Amino acid sequence: MSQHARSASSIPLFEGQEFQTPSVVAAPACPRPTSPERCASRQRSSRVLHVAAECDDPLAPPPRRGSRSSLGIGAPAKAAGTGAAPMLGRANSSGSGARMQQQLLPGSAEGAVAMKADGHRATATLGSTGISITYDIKHCCIPTSRAEHVPFSEVLSAELLPPATGMWRLPGTRLHRLVIWTFRRGASNPAAWFPRQLVLETASEGVLDEWQQRISAAVAREPRRPRRLLVFVNPFGGSRRAAQIWQNVVKPVFDKAGIKSSAVETQHGGHARSLLTNMPGDELAGYDGVVAIGGDGLFHEIINGLLELRSVPAGTSLDKHQWAELQAHLEEAAAADAAAAAVAAAELQRQGGAASAGAQQAAEAAATLVKTGSFGLPGLPGGARHMRGAAHRRTGSIAASLRVGHIPAGSTDAVACTLNGTRSAFTAAMHIALGDGCPLDVLRIDSANGHHAFATCMVSYGFMGDVMAESENYRWLGPLRYDMIGTKMLAANRSYRARISYLPAEPDQLAAAGKVCTAGCDLCRLGREHIKLQNAFREASTRSLTRRRSEWVHIESEFAGIMLVIMPCRSEKSVQGVAKYGHRSDGLIHLVMVKKCSRLQYLRFLLTLSNTGLAAGEHGFFTVVPAVAVHVEPVGGKESHWNADGELLPNNHITAEVHRGVIEVFARGVEVGPSKTPA
Numbered sequence: 001m002s003q004h005a006r007s008a009s010s011i012p013l014f015e016g017q018e019f020q021t022p023s024v025v026a027a028p029a030c031p032r033p034t035s036p037e038r039c040a041s042r043q044r045s046s047r048v049l050h051v052a053a054e055c056d057d058p059l060a061p062p063p064r065r066g067s068r069s070s071l072g073i074g075a076p077a078k079a080a081g082t083g084a085a086p087m088l089g090r091a092n093s094s095g096s097g098a099r100m101q102q103q104l105l106p107g108s109a110e111g112a113v114a115m116k117a118d119g120h121r122a123t124a125t126l127g128s129t130g131i132s133i134t135y136d137i138k139h140c141c142i143p144t145s146r147a148e149h150v151p152f153s154e155v156l157s158a159e160l161l162p163p164a165t166g167m168w169r170l171p172g173t174r175l176h177r178l179v180i181w182t183f184r185r186g187a188s189n190p191a192a193w194f195p196r197q198l199v200l201e202t203a204s205e206g207v208l209d210e211w212q213q214r215i216s217a218a219v220a221r222e223p224r225r226p227r228r229l230l231v232f233v234n235p236f237g238g239s240r241r242a243a244q245i246w247q248n249v250v251k252p253v254f255d256k257a258g259i260k261s262s263a264v265e266t267q268h269g270g271h272a273r274s275l276l277t278n279m280p281g282d283e284l285a286g287y288d289g290v291v292a293i294g295g296d297g298l299f300h301e302i303i304n305g306l307l308e309l310r311s312v313p314a315g316t317s318l319d320k321h322q323w324a325e326l327q328a329h330l331e332e333a334a335a336a337d338a339a340a341a342a343v344a345a346a347e348l349q350r351q352g353g354a355a356s357a358g359a360q361q362a363a364e365a366a367a368t369l370v371k372t373g374s375f376g377l378p379g380l381p382g383g384a385r386h387m388r389g390a391a392h393r394r395t396g397s398i399a400a401s402l403r404v405g406h407i408p409a410g411s412t413d414a415v416a417c418t419l420n421g422t423r424s425a426f427t428a429a430m431h432i433a434l435g436d437g438c439p440l441d442v443l444r445i446d447s448a449n450g451h452h453a454f455a456t457c458m459v460s461y462g463f464m465g466d467v468m469a470e471s472e473n474y475r476w477l478g479p480l481r482y483d484m485i486g487t488k489m490l491a492a493n494r495s496y497r498a499r500i501s502y503l504p505a506e507p508d509q510l511a512a513a514g515k516v517c518t519a520g521c522d523l524c525r526l527g528r529e530h531i532k533l534q535n536a537f538r539e540a541s542t543r544s545l546t547r548r549r550s551e552w553v554h555i556e557s558e559f560a561g562i563m564l565v566i567m568p569c570r571s572e573k574s575v576q577g578v579a580k581y582g583h584r585s586d587g588l589i590h591l592v593m594v595k596k597c598s599r600l601q602y603l604r605f606l607l608t609l610s611n612t613g614l615a616a617g618e619h620g621f622f623t624v625v626p627a628v629a630v631h632v633e634p635v636g637g638k639e640s641h642w643n644a645d646g647e648l649l650p651n652n653h654i655t656a657e658v659h660r661g662v663i664e665v666f667a668r669g670v671e672v673g674p675s676k677t678p679a
């Protein structure tokens with residue numbers, strides 16, 4: 001065992017393991033890990049865990065050579081922008097004791113302190129926003145310096161470690177150590193974060209004691225950090241690793257951030273939702289947020305539970321009067337369209353003899369509409385809505401204050417890919433622990449039988465609905481089930497007749513069309529302002545559905561698929577997102593209508609969706625329209641299924657309406673490029 005290894009002391013790592021500080025163990029460089037988990041497993045196998053020098057972050061110092069002589073070698077340290085820092089002497093095996101003593105003593109100039117950071121000689125300054133470090137590194141004997149700033153907003157906590165001692169240290173030169181729990185961004189994907197323990201070392205105990213207190217105070221002042229979280233773990237979702245991810249990745253991060261968490265393992269579908277909706281208000285008030293560890297389905301359940309709590313006391317989006325108004329208008333418009341079609345058909349028949357099949361169909365549709373005179377729109381959902389006691393109102397406002405986090409452990413994880421740009425559980429846990437927040441749009445779907453549901457990703461009918469309905473029977477196949485059933489459905493080439501009515505987006509809502517949603521997206525930031533102004537479901541709904549009654553557009557046709565895309569819906573299958581220019585909070589539904597087409601055309605559509613994502617416009621057999629509300633009624637006997645974020649709706653006659661930014665999620669959007677812009 002080397003002298004370095006002998007002097008090593010272990011501290012717990014994020015992933016529930018032990019690691020040796022970078023000053024004592026040199027780790028092999030991690031060859032471009034694709035995920036923190038993979039990176040960790042690589043390192044586990046080599047019995048060396050994450051340290052700053054291991055991975056591919058350009059900001060991370062290069063790996064240490066592990067030789068004793070590397071300690072303290074280099075040119076005089078310079079503080080970033082603060083002038084010269086005290087010089088540290090060259091250390092090597094033949095250096096004198098006095099010289100060695102000198103290099104390990106702390107020095108400071110204008111607040112800059114010469115110390116070791118992640119095992120490299122550096123000069124560090126503790127500023128009002130974070131820690132600035134200038135590394136003093138030699139590459140091929142050429143001194144180079146690199147600088148980095150670690151903001152307090154990206155630090156979980158700071159912890160003093162027992163001083164490093166060893167036979168190679170001279171008396172009185174014990175190095176005191178401070179570990180800062182933070183993260184670093186991947187070089188290839190800055191949105192994917194990796195655990196980082198930044199270790200600062202100096203011979204002066206006083207300096208690091210003071211730094212630790214100042215960093216802890218600064219972190220405690222961070223306004224949006226959660227203190228207590230309710231965590232639901234779905235052991236059944238995706239690759240069934242949720243419990244393991246909770247224990248090995250998420251809990252250690254929460255512990256380091258000082259977050260108290262109560263974890264519940266779900267026992268069956270709907271368990272998380274029913275626990276939430278039946279939880280006493282006082283208990284719910286004890287939490288700052290709810291976290292789903294599982295797939296998109298569990299996230300969907302939690303959103304539905306919270307919104308149910310909110311909408312029961314506050315009134316759902318459409319009251320009886322608004323429903324009646326909308327229903328009357330849609331009926332009127334549909335009857336008028338159908339009557340016009342009937343007249344045209346009759347005229348055709350009169351002129352040309354036999355009516356075409358299409359004209360006959362239109363005439364039949366008109367007759368049906370005139371006869372029934374109804375779209376079958378729902379009445380008010382459930383008696384529970386009328387329970388508007390004070391207790392319910394209070395629970396609703398508590399639910400509105402709760403933020404929602406999602407740790408991906410499912411089959412597709414479109415929510416995590418859209419919110420964080422990665423399926424990394426560590427990254428998602430960090431966003432929660434750091435208190436990142438952004439508003440999220442929610443689609444409210446009311447079915448003709450009075451059922452209502454909320455969705456945040458995508459609601460689809462036809463192809464995607466059929467795939468979902470059938471693949472539930474093949475859950476044991478894991479994510480592969482979607483490919484298998486998808487191929488089967490492509491071969492079946494089904495189509496369904498439906499009448500779609502939609503309310504197009506207003507021109508000012510389209511101003512940002514063509515911009516990809518990333519961290520710090522202006523449009524999504526506006527989502528938060530918007531909801532502050534709206535402040536209630538009812539107001540938003542009145543605006544979108546009833547104010548612009550005459551602007552509804554109606555289409556009746558045979559559709560291979562209908563999709564209402566709410567967020568970009570990025571995933572490994574669609575890296576750009578299903579809606580390429582979708583946003584987390586733009587208040588828009590990207591309505592995708594794919595008319596009956598050949599198998600080859602539908603395959604082309606799927607490839608577009610997967611390769612480039614869908615953009616607004618007419619694309620031959622399919623159209624993408626930005627809308628704020630959509631009404632779909634199946635026509636004829638043949639019906640598909642509505643798939644709302646993985647949940648099958650009980651009725652296919654629906655009205656869907658988007659509510660901008662009504663849920664606050666623990667995320668900041670996808671970070672791109674070298675910038676570290678927070679949302």
Ligand SMILES: Nc1ncnc2c1ncn2[C@@H]1O[C@H](COP(=O)(O)OP(=O)(O)OP(=O)(O)O)[C@@H](O)[C@H]1O
Binds near residue numbers: 267295410411
């Ligand atoms: N213990 C459980 N047993 C069975 N089903 C459960 C359990 N807990 C939750 N569920 C249900 O399982 C469904 C699917 O779970 P989840 O979304 O977490 O995984 P997934 O479907 O594999 O992932 P994705 O949605 O990303 O494709 C959810 O609708 C949830 O309600």
